[in-house]
Amino acid sequence: MxxxxxxxxxxxxxxxxxxxGAYALAHxxxxxxxxxxxxxxERRVRFAAQHKIPPQNQFESWEALLEKAHYGQAAFVCTQDQQHTAPTLAALRAGYDVLLEKPMATTADECRQLAxxxxxxxxxxxxxxxxxxxxHFMKMREIIQSGVLGEIINVSHRENVSWWHMAHSFVRGNWRNxxxxxxxxxxxxCHDLDILIWMLDDRCESLSSVGGLKHFRAENAPAGAPQFCLDGCPAAETCPYYAPFIYEDLAPLWRGYADTSKGFARAVMRAQERAPGLVQALSALMPTLRQVSAYQGWPISVVAQNPTPENIHEALKSGPYGRCVYHCDNDVVDHQVAAMRFAGGASVTLTMHGHSHAEGRYTLIQGARGELRAEFGYGGAWIEVNEHRSDLRTRYDTSAGADEGHGGGDARLMRAFIGALHGEDSPALSTARRSLESHLMAFAAEEARLGEKVVRMDNWRLMI
Ligand SMILES: NC(=O)c1ccc[n+]([C@@H]2O[C@H](COP(=O)([O-])OP(=O)(O)OC[C@H]3O[C@@H](n4cnc5c(N)ncnc54)[C@H](O)[C@@H]3O)[C@@H](O)[C@H]2O)c1
Structure with missing residues (x-):
């Protein structure tokens, strides 16, 4: 025990x-x-109330917390990307074991300091x-490692960010600039670069990259579009990115789930998109429907602290998520391709773009003895293997439960971290040292894209 x-x-x-936090409450x-x-x-008080944390253990910043007594064994560092290094270094030095959000840091030097x-x-x-x-990816790794595909020759992996997720996180939101x-x-x-090297059990030797910000620019704004959608945008009925359509109707979210889920869940999502009043009325009789009709999760949980319909509407009037997507201070790419040569000789491409109709990752792997095709979406996942000689086709359903975050990854990672704190071995847990490689690949890809060149990974490895 x-x-x-x-x-x-x-x-x-x-x-x-x-x-x-939710995992701790459930376990x-x-x-x-x-x-x-x-x-x-608001966030501090809400979290403290949920977890019954006494006032003397609530702090306005990590500095104040870490200066005080030692409160336990583990620290979870979940600040924004550029605020990972300092609190993590301080927590390690204060004696905590740490689970740090990705990306571990935003410069190669800071990544090295952490490791x-x-x-x-x-x-x-x-x-x-x-x-x-x-x-899904555990199974894919097992298949590759089993040898059924033979020698791996080529991999193409696509990270298809849906058009509205792109607008939410990378045009209007926290990762836009x-x-x-x-x-x-x-x-x-960094997840995809990591999963590629982890599944192939190999590393990248050199890479090139192209891409840029093509669409979410001022010159693509509809004629007469104001700074905020709710200020009388003439394209309110036609623009997919119209903020009330995304955040008040939540239509893209329900469609995304309806496209990928099954049976009753699909019917509820479709109904919520087309007749939200009906789902709300039926919720009185069927409490399970309230999870949909009174939905308060991502992405609206990011738009307002207490995402009631009134608060969401208020936030859209002048908050960041109510801005016209063509009038934001965004500069991150909306499409990028990295072409990589792996040490074992395989060619690997990663395509990431923010214009997918549905969210999901596709993987296609060509081996000397077989081929693997896979899809990992919001509501489900599958892998199909075709063996060349026998023509045998095997299909695996790799879906996690619909309510499991990140296709079941969030909870399993938590369990593994807790296991590691008890001394259990979990080879899938990525130490800071192991994570260096995927982060260096991202820095190298950015160097290659901006400088229009082929970059050797050794240059980055030597730098740290
Ligand atoms: N593992 C994944 O798949 C995954 C998914 C999404 C986000 N992330 C990463 O998780 C991290 C957090 O993302 P998020 O969406 O939860 O962001 P968030 O903005 O919702 O949360 C960050 C919190 O840190 C707080 N903060 C700021 N300064 C602080 C300080 N000095 N001391 C203590 N807290 C401070 C902010 O007030 C905020 O509440 C990011 O690095 C993000 O890239 C990882």
Missing amino acids: HHLIQAILIGAGQRGADVY PDEVRFVAVAEPNP DAAEETGRQLYICHVLRFTP TAESAPMILAKC
Whole structure:
């Protein structure tokens, strides 16, 4: 019987509160948050109330928290991308084992400092590469490693960010601006770069990259579009990015789920898109429908702290998520391709773009003895293997439960981290040292894209 892990949370935002906080509330015998650092008072108070954290253990910043007593064994660092290094270094030095959100840091030097500090202090430091913990990519890795595909010759992996997710996170939202957060190839694709090297058990030797910001620019704004959608936009009925369509009707979200889920769930999502009043009325009789009709999760949880219809509408009038997508201060790419040569000789491409109709990752792997095709979407996932000689086709359903975050990766990663704190081995957990490689690939891809050149990974490895 394991002892209860006592933990501190640094940054009670979407990941900290809604993912790790929610896990702790659902598994009170495994982990308990006993102190929190969060400058936003509403978030701090809400998290403290949910986790019954006494006032003396609530802090406005990580500095204040870490200066005080030692509160337990583990620290969860869930601040924004550019605020990862300082609190993580301080937490390691204060004696905590740390689970750090991705990207581990936004410069190669800071990434190295983190990996070094974990080893110097003898603490455990893991990076949240959730895809490694999804049934989908676990199965794909197992298939590749089994040898059924033979020698791997070529891989093409697509990260299809849906058009409205792109608008939400990378045009209007937290990851829109490179100077304020990170290049998109790091922010969005460090998971994909990591999963490619982890599945292939290989590393990248050199790469090139092209891409840019093509669509979300002022010159593409509809004629007469104001700064905020609600200020009488003439394209309100036709623009897909019209903020009330995305955040008040939530139509793209319901469609996304309806496209990928099955049976009753699909029918409810379709009904919610077309006749929300009906779903609301039926919720009185069927409480399970309230999860949909009274939905308060991502992305609206980011738009307003308490995302009631009134608060959402208010936030759209003058808040960042109500801005015209063509009049934002965004500069991150909306499409990028990286072409890589792996040490084992395989050619690998990663295509990331923000204009997909539905969210999801596609993978196509050509081996000397067989081919693998796979899709990993919001509501489901599958892998198909075709063996050349026998023509045998095997299909795997790799879906996780509809309510499992990141295709089941979030909860499994948490379980593995807690296991590691109890001394259990979890090869899928990525230490800071192991995560260096995927992060360096992202920096190299950005160098290649901006400089229009082929970059050798050794140059980056030598630099750190
Ligand atoms: N693993 C994944 O798949 C995944 C998915 C989404 C986001 N992320 C990453 O998780 C991190 C957090 O993202 P998020 O969406 O939760 O962001 P968020 O903005 O919702 O949360 C960050 C929180 O940190 C708080 N904060 C700021 N300064 C602080 C300080 N000095 N001390 C303590 N807290 C402070 C902010 O007030 C905010 O509440 C980001 O780095 C993001 O890239 C990872």
